[in-house]
Amino acid sequence: MRILVAPQEYKGTLTAVDSAGAIASGLRASLPGAEIDLLPLADGGPGTAEALLAAAGGERRSNAAHDPLMRPIVADWALLSSGVAVIECAAASGFLRLRPEELDARLATTYGTGEMIAAALDDGAESLIIGLGGSATNDGGAGMAQALGFRLLDAAGAPLPPGGAALARLARIETGGAHSAIAAAHVLAAADVTNPLCGPEGASAVYGPQKGADAAAVAELDAALARFAAVVERDLGIAVRDLPGCGAAGGLGAGVVAFLHGEVRPGAALVAAAAGFEERLRAADFVITGEGCLDGQTGFGKAPQYVAQKARDAGRPVICVPGALGPGHERLSALFDVIEAASEPGGVLLTGREAAQRLAAAVRRAVLRLGLGSGLL
Numbered sequence: 001m002r003i004l005v006a007p008q009e010y011k012g013t014l015t016a017v018d019s020a021g022a023i024a025s026g027l028r029a030s031l032p033g034a035e036i037d038l039l040p041l042a043d044g045g046p047g048t049a050e051a052l053l054a055a056a057g058g059e060r061r062s063n064a065a066h067d068p069l070m071r072p073i074v075a076d077w078a079l080l081s082s083g084v085a086v087i088e089c090a091a092a093s094g095f096l097r098l099r100p101e102e103l104d105a106r107l108a109t110t111y112g113t114g115e116m117i118a119a120a121l122d123d124g125a126e127s128l129i130i131g132l133g134g135s136a137t138n139d140g141g142a143g144m145a146q147a148l149g150f151r152l153l154d155a156a157g158a159p160l161p162p163g164g165a166a167l168a169r170l171a172r173i174e175t176g177g178a179h180s181a182i183a184a185a186h187v188l189a190a191a192d193v194t195n196p197l198c199g200p201e202g203a204s205a206v207y208g209p210q211k212g213a214d215a216a217a218v219a220e221l222d223a224a225l226a227r228f229a230a231v232v233e234r235d236l237g238i239a240v241r242d243l244p245g246c247g248a249a250g251g252l253g254a255g256v257v258a259f260l261h262g263e264v265r266p267g268a269a270l271v272a273a274a275a276g277f278e279e280r281l282r283a284a285d286f287v288i289t290g291e292g293c294l295d296g297q298t299g300f301g302k303a304p305q306y307v308a309q310k311a312r313d314a315g316r317p318v319i320c321v322p323g324a325l326g327p328g329h330e331r332l333s334a335l336f337d338v339i340e341a342a343s344e345p346g347g348v349l350l351t352g353r354e355a356a357q358r359l360a361a362a363v364r365r366a367v368l369r370l371g372l373g374s375g376l377l
Helices: 016-030 048-056 089-093 111-122 142-147 165-169 203-211 215-236 248-260 267-274 277-282 296-300 303-314 329-335 352-370
Strands: 002-005 035-038 058-066 072-080 084-088 127-131 151-153 172-174 186-191 263-266 286-289 318-320
Touching (some): 002 016, 016 035, 016 048, 016 352, 048 084, 048 127, 048 267, 058 111, 072 089, 084 111, 089 111, 089 248, 111 127, 127 248, 127 267, 142 248, 165 215, 172 215, 186 248, 186 267, 215 248, 263 267, 267 303, 286 303, 286 352, 296 329, 303 318, 303 329
Parallel strands (some): 002 035, 084 127, 286 318
């Protein structure tokens, strides 16, 4: 019997790698003779690089960069054995770099993400996956572009300062100094949202408040991104304002499309493809997946939904062992043969060793519920 273990992170509790290990522990206790294939997944947020390194092999790289407020840092990224570079915008431009009182959507910049991309290109990477989750920025990827040699200028010909608010003064974009390797690079961005750049469902309105923007700042930033989109379309010939996913990471999705000629794709599917998920699924007898909280949001492209749909298509039973159940999880019951939460109803999965133990125990209960001795497999 071969079992594919493909969870994503249990946010704030266990990484995807750690959760896969905890699930495997529960399986070994219940099915000691089974062959277990660990395939931790991610959707483009923090942990994407770690998950792909675990699944596909490769090595960690690091380079000097800047955080969202332009303070010097060292940021890590991954170079997979396949030669694909994996860069999380959160590693340089994310919430994890700031204290809560430092959040400022008007000033935060993706410059550090651009420095990581430049480092990967300098190291010879020709294919890049850029994870768009966990950003603290709202600058449309302007900072990224500046780090890669594009010049974003005001009416007087002066370079714009960092941050999304400055885009209101954008007059033109010059491309002559852009990194020479961009033209040959193949770039995909992994996102777990489909928001456009501007408008009531855009980056500023939906995610700006999480990044320190009050109502006035949201309106200011939305107008600035609209100006940015207009100049991008005029100077670069690329329309990004209304493209699905361009609002991800405060508009960094738009920046990837405009400056790197990349595509924004659903993160779970993109990461799974890079990790060889479908081939490994075909070799499995059944699949186990999970996440921190199974709720209505899971149905909008998160890893457990993707895994379940692919398992159904392949005729494989699928178990989901979330940390907890949230509002709307009932709508997903048809996707899974068994759902077995690690915590009590209304509870949360704790951190550390206890979380792993609870997850392993949930796996043991789920295996019994699946009825492996009933002839199902």
